[in-house]
Amino acid sequence: MKILAILYKGGNAATSEPRLLGTVENQLGIRKWLESQGHEYIVSESKEGPDSDFQKHIVDAEILITTPFHPGYLTGDLIAKAKNLKLCVTAGVGSDHIDLNTAVKHGIQVLEVSGSNVVSVAEHVVMSILLLVRNFVPAHEMIERGDWMVSDIARNAFDLEGKVVGTIGAGRIGYRVLQRLLPFDCKELIYYDYAPLPEAAGKAVNARRVEDLKDFVSQCDVVTVNCPLHEGTLGLVNADLLKHFKKGAWLVNTARGAICDKDAVAAALASGHLNGYAGDVWNVQPAPKDHVLRTAKNTLGGGNGMVPHYSGTTLDAQARYASGTKSIIENYLSGKAQEPQNIIVGIGKYESKAYGQR
Numbered sequence: 001m002k003i004l005a006i007l008y009k010g011g012n013a014a015t016s017e018p019r020l021l022g023t024v025e026n027q028l029g030i031r032k033w034l035e036s037q038g039h040e041y042i043v044s045e046s047k048e049g050p051d052s053d054f055q056k057h058i059v060d061a062e063i064l065i066t067t068p069f070h071p072g073y074l075t076g077d078l079i080a081k082a083k084n085l086k087l088c089v090t091a092g093v094g095s096d097h098i099d100l101n102t103a104v105k106h107g108i109q110v111l112e113v114s115g116s117n118v119v120s121v122a123e124h125v126v127m128s129i130l131l132l133v134r135n136f137v138p139a140h141e142m143i144e145r146g147d148w149m150v151s152d153i154a155r156n157a158f159d160l161e162g163k164v165v166g167t168i169g170a171g172r173i174g175y176r177v178l179q180r181l182l183p184f185d186c187k188e189l190i191y192y193d194y195a196p197l198p199e200a201a202g203k204a205v206n207a208r209r210v211e212d213l214k215d216f217v218s219q220c221d222v223v224t225v226n227c228p229l230h231e232g233t234l235g236l237v238n239a240d241l242l243k244h245f246k247k248g249a250w251l252v253n254t255a256r257g258a259i260c261d262k263d264a265v266a267a268a269l270a271s272g273h274l275n276g277y278a279g280d281v282w283n284v285q286p287a288p289k290d291h292v293l294r295t296a297k298n299t300l301g302g303g304n305g306m307v308p309h310y311s312g313t314t315l316d317a318q319a320r321y322a323s324g325t326k327s328i329i330e331n332y333l334s335g336k337a338q339e340p341q342n343i344i345v346g347i348g349k350y351e352s353k354a355y356g357q358r
Contacts, residue, residue, distance in 0.1 A: 001039050001040070001062040001063065001084075002039070002040045002042065002057065002060055002061045002062060002063075002084070003034060003039055003040065003041050003042070003061065003062065003063040003064075003065065003329070004042045004044075004053075004054070004057045004058060004061040004063070004064050004065065005027065005028065005041070005042065005043045005044075005064075005065035005066075005091075006044060006045070006046075006047050006053075006054050006064075006065070006066050006067070006070065006071075006072035007022055007023055007024050007027070007028070007043060007044075007045060007065075007067055007070060007091070008022065008023060008024065008045060008067065008069055008070035009023065009024050009025075009045040009070075010023030010024060010025045010026065011025075014026055017315075019315045019318065019319065020315070020318065021318045021319065021322040022067055022069065022091060022092075022313055022318045022321065022322065024043055024044065024045050027041070027043045028065070028091060028322045028325055028326070029322050029326075030322070030325070030326050030329070031043070033326065034329075037333070042057050042061070044057075045070060047070070047071075047072040047073070054072045055078065058074070058078055058081065058082045058085065059081050059082060059083065059084075060083070060084050061082065061084060061085060062084045062085065062086050062087070063085075063086065063087045063088075063089065063329060063332070064082075064085060064087070064088045064089070065088075065089045065090075065091055065325060065329075066088065066089075066090055066091070066097060066098070067090065067091045067092050067313075068090065068092045068093065068094040068097065068309070068312065069092065069285070069309050069310065069312070069313050070285065070286070071097035071285060072097065073097050074088065074097065074098045074099060074103075075099050075102075076099045076101075076102040079099060079102045079103065079106055079108065080102075080106075082108075085106075085108055086107075086108060086109065086332075087108070087109050087110075087111070087328075087329075087332050088103065088108060088109070088110045088111070089111055089112070089113075089325055089328050089329065090110070090111070090112035090113070090344075091113065091321045091322065091324075091325045092112065092113060092116060092117055092312055092313065092317075092321045093112055093113065093114060093115070093116060093117055093118070093121075093312060093321075094112065094228065094229070094255075094256065095110050095112050095344050095355075096228060096229035096230065096256055096355070098110055100230075100344065100345055100350070100355060103345050104345055104348060104349060104350065105348075107347050107348050108345070109332075109343070109345055109346060109347060110343075110344045110345035111328050111338060111342045111343055111344060112342060112344060113320065113321040113324030113325060113328070113342060114172070114324075114339075114341040114342045115172060115320075115341070116312075116317060116320040116321040116324050117311075117312030117313070117314070117317035117320065117321060118172040118173045118176055119176060119316075119317075120311060120312050120313075120314045120316065120317040121173050121226075121254050121311045121312045122173050122176035122177045122179075122180055123180070123311075124254055124280065124311035124312075125173070125177045125224050125226070125252055125254050125311075126177065126180045126181065128224075128252045128254065128278035128279060128305050129160065129165070129181075129222055129224065129250065129252055129278075130160060131278065131305050132222075132250040132252070132275070132276035132277075132278050132303065132305055133157075133158050133159070133160050133163070133222065133250060133276075134157050134158070134160075135153050135154075135156045135157040135158075135302060137302060137304065137305055138152075138153060138156075138300075138301065138302035139153040139157075155300070156275070156298075156300055156302065160181075160184045160186060160222075161184055161185045161186065162185070162186070162187050163186050163187055163221035163222060164186065164187050164188045164189075164190065164219055164220050164221050164222070165181055165186050165188075165189055165190075165220065165221065165222040165224070166189070166190040166191060166192065166210070166216055166217070166219065166220040166222070166223055166224070167190075167191045167192070167223075167224045167225075167226050168191075168192050168193075168213075168216075168223065168224070168225045168226060168227050168236070168237075168255075169191075169192075169193055169225065169226040169227030169228075169255065170191040170192075170193045170197055170207070170209075170226070171193070171226065171227070171354065173226045173254075173255075174191065174193070174224075174226035174227070175197070175201065175205070177224060177226060178191065178205040178207050179204075179205055182205060182206070187221075188208065188219075189205060189206060189207040189208070190207060190208045190209070190210050190216065190219060190220065191207050191208075191209055191210070192209070192210055192211075192213055192216040193209065193227075196209050197209070213236075213241065214241065214244040217241060217244050217245050217246075217249075218244045218245070218246065219246075220245070220246065220249060221246060221249055221250070222249065222250045222251075222252070223237075223245065223249060223250070223251050223252070224251075224252040224253075224254075225237065225251075225252065225253040225254070225255045225259055225260065225279075226254070226255055227255055227259065228255070228256070228354050228355050229255065229256035229258055229259055230355040233256075233259050234258055234259065235258065235259070235261050236259050236260075237251070237253075237259060237260040237261065237264075237265070238261040238264050239261065239264040239267070239268075242264055242265070242268045242273065242274070243273075245268070245273065245274065247272070247273055248272070248273075248274075248275045249273075249274060249275065250274070250275050250276040250277075250278075250303075251265065251274055251276070251277050251278075252277075252278050252279055252305075253277070253278075253279035253281060254279045254280055254281060254311050254312075255281060256281050257279075257281040257282040257283040257284075257285070258283040260277075262283055262291070262292055262293050263292060265277050265293065265296065266292045266293060266296040269296050269297060269298045269303055269304075270296070270297070270298075270299070271299075272298060272299040274298065274303070275298055275303055276298060276302070276303035276304070276305060277293070277296065277303065277304065277305070277306070278304070278305025278306060279305070279306060279307075280306070280307045280308060280309045280310055280311045281309055282309065285309055286308075287308075293306050294306065324342070327339075328342060
């Protein structure tokens with residue numbers, strides 16, 4: 001059978017570092033295994049337009065492997081052309097680049113390697129919060145320029161202790177963020193989620209649930225977005241919601257770029273309503289060179305902690321999601337049951353509530 005993988009190009013880094021498994025060069029480490037069983041394995045970064053390898057090979061591929069870091073957008077139109085497609089595997093976590101509703105209708109299974117990078121992303125969230133609150137990026141840029149003016153940095157540097165930090169989404173990643181924030185002695189940890197945490201879990205992180213989103217953001221000094229992208233979260237953090245943020249709040253988004261309205265965020269930074277925005281996710285990936293969030297700044301010329309989408313693709317995470325991808329395909333080929341937590345769409349129905357209450 002034909003198995004198609006759309007991965008990101010690693011270049012010289014992938015050539016010199018074989019642990020960069022999620023790249024075109026290192027192919028998730030499964031080529032020899034697949035070809036030894038007689039399967040055709042196509043790996044490419046080419047994903048845009050009708051002449052791309054993605055669109056050329058999707059028409060007869062039975063298994064599609066994609067990654068959130070260089071997503072091959074599997075639209076309803078492409079699914080209609082993919083007559084042989086039976087299984088979509090996300091090498092990582094987050095399958096919003098696939099039209100899940102159409103996958104349900106066509107009986108295509110969608111699985112991801114649940115939990116493979118939750119620690120990686122949670123650590124990145126905490127790092128991003130700290131670099132914003134401590135005004136780290138402008139301080140480092142000052143040193144690179146050869147300047148030294150402590151007051152220009154210290155005027156917008158704060159302690160995380162004593163602040164109210166809230167997460168939109170308290171699932172596998174959001175909960176781990178709350179766990180990692182405990183030692184910082186924040187004033188309060190709060191969360192917004194359609195489902196409350198189990199009582200013991202909530203007590204373990206001493207986190208309070210706020211059921212109204214506008215009320216939630218109005219209480220936070222720091223808001224971190226840790227929910228999946230679906231119809232209910234697309235554009236969730238928009239100009240209207242941002243009006244309810246505390247003036248001078250910081251916003252971190254390592255979930256999906258399209259959850260936050262990029263232009264509204266940039267405007268809130270420019271006006272001073274937001275003091276900073278950080279994350280690694282973009283509404284289109286790779287982000288265009290003129291993307292507004294590449295250069296958006298607060299009123300003091302700082303407050304931007306944006307980076308490429310790499311929080312969930314550390315070398316440790318790549319080892320986990322490469323192994324998990326192989327396991328999912330192995331189960332499919334042998335007819336063995338998949339691990340329930342990995343199944344987003346089963347045959348003809350959703351198996352997960354992660355992409356909204358269905």
